[in-house]
Amino acid sequence: MDSPGNAIITLDGVGKFFGDFRALNEVTLSVDFGERVVVCGPSGSGKSTLIRCINRLERHDSGRIMVDGVEMTDDPRSIDTIRREVGMVFQQFNLFPHLTVLQNLTLGPLRVRKLSKSESESRAMHYLERVQIPEQAGKYPAQLSGGQQQRVAIARALCMEPRIMLFDEPTSALDPEMIAEVLEVMVQLAESGMTMMCVTHEMGFARRVADQMVFMDRGEIVEKAPPERFFNDPHSERCKRFLQQILAH
Amino acid sequence: MIRTANGASAFCNRYWLIEKAAVNTKLQIGLLAGAGLSLAGCSANWGWYVVSPLTPKGQSNLQFLLAGLQQTIALSLTAILISVVVGLLVALPGLSERRGLRAFNRIYVELVRAVPILVLILWVYYGLPQVANVSINVFWAGVIALALSDSAFQAEIFRAGIQSIPRGQHEAAKSISLGYLDTMRFVILPQAIRRILPALGNQFVYMLKMSSLVSVIGMQELTRRANELVVTEYRPLEIYTILVLEYLVLILIVSAGVRWLESRLQTDKRG
Numbered sequence: 001m002d003s004p005g006n007a008i009i010t011l012d013g014v015g016k017f018f019g020d021f022r023a024l025n026e027v028t029l030s031v032d033f034g035e036r037v038v039v040c041g042p043s044g045s046g047k048s049t050l051i052r053c054i055n056r057l058e059r060h061d062s063g064r065i066m067v068d069g070v071e072m073t074d075d076p077r078s079i080d081t082i083r084r085e086v087g088m089v090f091q092q093f094n095l096f097p098h099l100t101v102l103q104n105l106t107l108g109p110l111r112v113r114k115l116s117k118s119e120s121e122s123r124a125m126h127y128l129e130r131v132q133i134p135e136q137a138g139k140y141p142a143q144l145s146g147g148q149q150q151r152v153a154i155a156r157a158l159c160m161e162p163r164i165m166l167f168d169e170p171t172s173a174l175d176p177e178m179i180a181e182v183l184e185v186m187v188q189l190a191e192s193g194m195t196m197m198c199v200t201h202e203m204g205f206a207r208r209v210a211d212q213m214v215f216m217d218r219g220e221i222v223e224k225a226p227p228e229r230f231f232n233d234p235h236s237e238r239c240k241r242f243l244q245q246i247l248a249h
Numbered sequence: 250m251i252r253t254a255n256g257a258s259a260f261c262n263r264y265w266l267i268e269k270a271a272v273n274t275k276l277q278i279g280l281l282a283g284a285g286l287s288l289a290g291c292s293a294n295w296g297w298y299v300v301s302p303l304t305p306k307g308q309s310n311l312q313f314l315l316a317g318l319q320q321t322i323a324l325s326l327t328a329i330l331i332s333v334v335v336g337l338l339v340a341l342p343g344l345s346e347r348r349g350l351r352a353f354n355r356i357y358v359e360l361v362r363a364v365p366i367l368v369l370i371l372w373v374y375y376g377l378p379q380v381a382n383v384s385i386n387v388f389w390a391g392v393i394a395l396a397l398s399d400s401a402f403q404a405e406i407f408r409a410g411i412q413s414i415p416r417g418q419h420e421a422a423k424s425i426s427l428g429y430l431d432t433m434r435f436v437i438l439p440q441a442i443r444r445i446l447p448a449l450g451n452q453f454v455y456m457l458k459m460s461s462l463v464s465v466i467g468m469q470e471l472t473r474r475a476n477e478l479v480v481t482e483y484r485p486l487e488i489y490t491i492l493v494l495e496y497l498v499l500i501l502i503v504s505a506g507v508r509w510l511e512s513r514l515q516t517d518k519r520g
C-alpha cells in the first residue's frame with residue numbers, strides 16, 4: 001500500500017450539483033501515495049468543491065471517491081475513517097479563536113486520537129517547531145499575524161498525523177510578505193514525502209513541488225500534466241490563456 | 250397575618266390582592282411623580298414606621314419582607330438553570346438537517362411561547378397534579394412553570410447564537426474528525442455562549458421579575474410577603490416601595506455579574 005505508485009486518492013466520474021448548478025462534472029483523477037498535486041483554475045471553476053469532496057465537507061452526487069482503499073459513502077463510518085487520514089488547511093485559517101494555539105493543536109489528539117494530555121502537548125510542540133513558531137504556543141489566534149495563523153493551522157492538521165494533506169488556497173488571504181513563510185512550510189512538508197493536494201495560484205511553488213498539475217474550468221478537469229509540460233506546452237486554449245494571465249504579473 | 254396559604258379562602262384572597270395591587274401601583278406611580286422622588290419630603294402621606302429599622306415592629310416587618318429574597322433567588326436560579334439546559338436541548342434539533350427534528354423545535358417553541366406565564370403557573374400547580382397524579386409543592390410548581398416558559402426563549406437565543414458561528418468553525422472541527430458532541434462542546438458552544446451572554450443576562454433579569462407571579466399560588470417569595478404584610482399593616486405605599494427596591498437591588502447585582510463575566514471572557518480571547 002505504502003510504496004509510491006499506488007493510488008491513495010481515486011476520483012472516478014465525480015459530479016456535484018448546487019441546486020441546478022453543476023459545480024463538478026465527471027471529474028476523474030488519481031493521486032499516488034507521496035504525490036503532490038497542484039490544482040489551479042479560474043475562480044468558481046470548482047477547485048474548492050473538488051478537494052472538499054475528498055474529506056466530505058461537500059457530498060458528491062455521482063461517481064466514486066476512494067481514499068486509502070475506503071470508498072466514501074453516506075455511511076458515517078466511511079466518512080470518519082477517511083477524515084482521520086486527511087488533514088485540511090483553509091484559506092481563512094479557521095482556527096478556534098477562543099482556544100490558545102496549544103489548545104487548538106491538542107484538541108484533536110486529545111478527543112479523537114485519545115492521547116494523554118502530556119502526549120498531546122508534546123506532539124503539538126513538535127509540530128509547532130516544524131512550522132517554526134513554538135514560542136507562540138500560549139497565545140490566542142487573534143494575537144498572531146496571518147502567516148503565523150496559517151502555520152498554526154497547518155500544525156493543527158499535522159497533529160492528527162494524516163496521510164494526506166489538502167490545501168485550499170492557503171496563501172490567498174495573506175499579505176504578500178507573509179506568503180513566503182507559509183509556502184516554505186509547505187515545501188518542507190512536500191519534501192518530507194507527504195501526499196498533498198493544493199489549490200493555489202502560487203506558480204513558483206507549483207513548479208518547485210508539483211508532480212502533477214491540474215487545471216480546472218467550469219467544473220471539469222481540462223488539463224492534467226507534469227509541471228514541465230503543463231507550463232511549457234499546455235494543450236488546451238483555456239489553460240494557455242489562464243497561464244498567460246496569471247504569469248503576467 | 251396570613252403567612253400560610255391553603256384552602257379556598259386563601260385562593261379568593263389572592264385575586265383580591267392582585268387587583269388591589271394593580272390599583273395601588275397606579276396610585277404609587279402618581280404619588281412618586283408628585284413627590285418628585287423625594288420620598289421623605291411629604292411626610293403626611295408616608296408611614297415609614299412600618300418598615301423602620303429603629304423600632305422592633307419595623308424590624309420584624311423588614312425581616313419578614315427580606316426573608317423572601319432567599320425564595321425568590323432559589324426559585325429564579327433553579328428555574329433559569331433548568332431552562333438553559335432545556336433551551337439548549339431544544340435548540341440543537343432546530344439546527345439539524347433532518348426535517349423531523351427541526352419540526353420538533355418549531356412546535357415546542359411556538360406552543361410553549363404562546364402560553365402566558367401566569368396561566369402556566371396556575372395550570373402546573375392546580376392542573377398538573379390531577380393529570381399526572383402527583384402532588385407538587387409551590388416551589389417546584391413555580392420552577393417548572395417558569396423554566397418551561399423561559400426555555401422556549403432560551404432555545405431561540407441558543408439557536409441564533411450557534412447559527413452566528415461561521416461555517417468554517419464546523420468545517421475545521423470536521424477536518425480534525427471531531428464528532429458532533431465534541432464539536433459543540435469544545436468549539437461551537439464556548440463561542441456561541443460568549444456571544445449570547447448579554448441575552449442570557451437579560452433572560453435572568455426577566456426570570457427574577459417573573460418569579461413574582463409565583464406569589465399567586467402562595468409561594469412566600471418577595472411579592473407574596475409584601476402582599477401579606479399590606480393586608481395586616483395597611484401601608485401599601487411603603488411596603489411596595491420596599492418591594493420595588495428589593496427587585497432593583499437584586500437585578501442590579503445580576504447585571505453587574507453578567508458584565509463582569511462578559512469582560513472576563515473577553516480578555517480570555519485576547520490574552
Ligand SMILES: Nc1ncnc2c1ncn2[C@@H]1O[C@H](COP(=O)(O)OP(=O)(O)O)[C@@H](O)[C@H]1O
Binds near residue numbers: 018044047048049050
Ligand atoms: N454551498 C454552495 N452553494 C451554492 N453554490 C456553491 C456553493 N459552493 C460553491 N458554489 C458554486 O460552485 C462553483 C464552484 O465553487 P468553488 O468550488 O468554490 O470554486 P473555486 O474554489 O474554484 O473558486 C461556484 O460557481 C460557486 O458559486
Ligand SMILES: [Mg+2]
Binds near residue numbers: 168169
Ligand atoms: Mg475556492
